Amino acid sequence: MRDQKFSIVKAFAIIFVVMSHAGAPAWLNNGLYIFHVPAFFICAGYFFHTKYLSDERTYVLHRVKGLYVPFVKWSLLFLVLHNLFFPLGLLSETYGNASGGVLHPYTWHQFCQNAWSIVSNMSGYDTFIGGAFWFFRAFFLASLAFLVLFKIIRKLRPESSDREAGWAILGTVFLLLLWKTTEGLNITGVAQGGYRELTGVLFMTAGFLLARYEAVSRLTWRIALPAAAVLVLAAAYFPSAMNYKADVWEFLSLPVPAVCGFIVLFYVAAFICEKAPKILVNGLAYIGNHTLYIFVFHLLAFKVAGAVKVAWYGLPWQAMGGHPYVLQPENNTFFFLLYVLAGVALPLLWLEGWRKLSARCDFSIKNLLPLLMQLAVLLCKLVVRGGKAIWRGCKAAFRSFIESVKTVLAASSSKDE
Secondary structure, three states, rough: OOOOOHHHHHHHHHHHHHHOOOOOOOOHHHHHHHOHHHHHHHHHOOOOOHHHHHHHHHHHHHHHHHHHHHHHHHHHHHHHHHHHHHHOOOOOOOOOOOOOOOOOOOOHHHHHHHHHHHHHOOOOOOOOOOOOOHHHHHHHHHHHHHHHHHHHHHHHHOOOOOHHHHHHHHHHHHHHHHHHHOOOOOOOOOHHHHHHHHHHHHHHHHHHHHOOOOOOOHHHHHHHHHHHHHHHHHHHHOOOOOOOOHHHHOOOOOOOHHHHHHHHHHHHHHHEEEEOOOOHHHHHHHHOHHHHHHHHOOOOOOOHHHHHHHHHOOOHHHHOOOOOOOOOOOOHHHHHHHHHHHHHHHHHHHHHHHHHHHHHOOOOOHHOOOOOOHHHHHHHHHHHHHHHHHHHHHHHHHHHHHHHHHHOOOOOOOOOO
């Protein structure tokens, strides 16, 4: 069983992601953006097992099922619903993000192109309702790149230890990122240029090295306190984030404060596991074990809080299209907390409701598949039988037409005259 401390770390990280999208004060956002997403990559690297170097298939399939498939499934769902969101008021051609950007209903061509992009390179998703979906692509590609780089290092230096291989990957990726941000380069074929993916590899490697040095098991307040100080100073004087348009300074100012943020999170998680009531520990662990659903649905769940805000201030319903929340007036403490509550709680309530409904009605995906297969077979049979009937009808009509022509020709023959 995985240590609950890491589940609690992920719980805090996803709560902070929701907070950063819910209109948190600027001073708070400056700190949250530094470490909330990197924490997920660090956790992934911490639990990377070198057995996958000789069992790539299992590792890749796990990432495909856990990241690519959910991304495609939910992106396509939101794509199908995109045009419906406008008459419902969830999206608007008048109200958009803080910079004035708005979305519009898709044409058939745009729909097809987005569907193609979703499947082929994990882009093309709804940038408002699915605005956090870049994380799935970054996590997926970073995981694969980390495995490939590890295998290359082991191929070049088979005698290297795990620590040496980790440092080699860290140095390689750091230099690549430095080159990329200095020259403004893009990785061809990777949506948004690949900065987030490469940064994800960097943080995965940091997590891998933390595990190999057993750093978190020796974590005390003497380490956590300076780490917190570094994080606060970074937030105050050189805030950064996993921004795909990052320049060289934004890159250089991110890795150390982000790792410090993870250290602080882990220290708090360990304290909670030891001192807090069991109900709090289990509740946070539950959130941490279901972060995928919060990533997917929290921006859609924001619309519930947005409806309350629209009603409270007497705003036009189309203001619900504001991204990521109803922008004017700015969220006060009450609405900020309401958005956070909606973004975290509603996706989990929907999940539990679906599970209970599935259990009661017995129509889970596993049980639906045989029925869907039977319906598909029946539909195919109907199509085949219908096609045969149409063919027979057309054939009979053609023969009748030929016979009629022959009769007319015979009746008008000059020989009979």
